[in-house]
Amino acid sequence: MKVINRIDDYFYKKSPKDTMMVYLMILVVIGFVVFYFLLPQAKNYRDTQMNIYIKTKSQLVSLKTKRNVLNAQIITLRKKIKNLILEKTALKKQKDFYDELANLLDFVQFNQYKWGEFVKDLVKNAKKEGLKVLGFTNKVYNNDKGLINKKMEINLNVSGAYKNLLYLIYQYEDLRDLLRIEGITIDKNKNFKVKFTLYGYEK
Structure with a gap:
């Protein structure tokens, strides 16, 4: 409480011009700290996040492409499986026919x-x-x-x-x-x- 009173007394004793100078000095110090310390850190953080975003976006595009390729392969394999099932059914019918014919020709x-x-x-x-x-x-x-x-x-x-x-x-x-x-x-x-x-x- 005493410290605050002293600060108040200090500013009250100063002229408005001196008070303005003190405020200006404080702003300069704050600006200096922000410019030389906080701004580079913020820039680094922004660059890091931007790189992560670009990399993630690239990976997403790559994964979407792979997904599309895999989906196309799945469709092709399903068609092949369907054709093989049809071929298997036809061959089974043919075998059954020949087996029946062979039984008739015993x-x-x-x-x-x-x-x-x-x-x-x-x-x-x-x-x-x-x-x-x-x-x-x-x-x-x-x-x-x-x-x-x-x-x-x-x-x-x-x-x-x-x-x-x-x-x-x-x-x-x-x-x-x-x-x-x-x-x-x-x-x-x-x-x-x-x-x-x-x-x-x-x-």
């Missing part, structure tokens, strides 16, 4: 013992029909390009009456097996050569 499934019996019975039946078997050959072929991937070619050489040969061939007309008579030839000695082809598939 009677033509390749079995080497069954096909061996077929050749043996062919020779026996030829003899039963009064034909003389001069010889025969058979060979199995593989075909990896289709459902029917096996075939056996049988060449049967016989002699005898033509009608007996026809009776033999008639026996094989109603077989469920995929059998085809490729051709019949006759040589100068009136011997017949018949080519059979038996088709099948192997799982």
